[in-house]
Amino acid sequence: MSKSLLIPRSSSNGSFLESLSFFQTSHRYYVNDASSSEARCKEAVDSYEDDLFVSSGISRPLYKILKHLNKKVPDSLIKNRVENGLSSRYVPWHIVNRIMNLHAPEWSGEIRSVCYSPDGKSVSVIYRVTLYGTDAEIYRESTGTASLEDTSYGDPMQKAEAMAFRRACARFGLGLHLYHEDML
Numbered sequence: 001m002s003k004s005l006l007i008p009r010s011s012s013n014g015s016f017l018e019s020l021s022f023f024q025t026s027h028r029y030y031v032n033d034a035s036s037s038e039a040r041c042k043e044a045v046d047s048y049e050d051d052l053f054v055s056s057g058i059s060r061p062l063y064k065i066l067k068h069l070n071k072k073v074p075d076s077l078i079k080n081r082v083e084n085g086l087s088s089r090y091v092p093w094h095i096v097n098r099i100m101n102l103h104a105p106e107w108s109g110e111i112r113s114v115c116y117s118p119d120g121k122s123v124s125v126i127y128r129v130t131l132y133g134t135d136a137e138i139y140r141e142s143t144g145t146a147s148l149e150d151t152s153y154g155d156p157m158q159k160a161e162a163m164a165f166r167r168a169c170a171r172f173g174l175g176l177h178l179y180h181e182d183m184l
Helices: 062-069 093-103 156-170 177-183
Strands: 002-005 020-025 028-033 041-045 079-083 086-090 108-116 122-132 137-147
Touching: 062 093, 062 122, 093 156, 108 156, 122 156, 137 156
Parallel strands: none
Antiparallel strands: 002 020, 020 028, 028 041, 079 086, 108 122, 122 137
């Protein structure tokens, strides 16, 4: 049995939610990202129908937001990177951003600090992510560091910021399973 869920457009300037349509098959949600060049379906949420939640404002307590963020990220959204001979799996920052928009629409993020190493070879970023619920707000901070000499994955500052952002979100549970999946 398949069911469609259409999300109303919020504005004419084009938001993330405008480009998505959700459909359900066997209690598994998939996202069709029409804005991507492939316009292929991606698995977004592996849960029951009542677990999908899209909001236009603060409307849930933090425990419900955290429950959704702690779900396993589907393998179809995880990327592999090989750096210095080591392979690592990660969720790209733009996917993390979309998941945050879906499950914690009133979240905010900010760079708290940028530090360059004394030898001038690396940059470190401290990033804070704040979740707002009906009952409270909480934040988590984390760091990301990138070598200024390594530009294989783009600008070192952007790389450090993306790393810090993903790690701060992981402190809420988003993608946390990737940090310990080799232990399972």
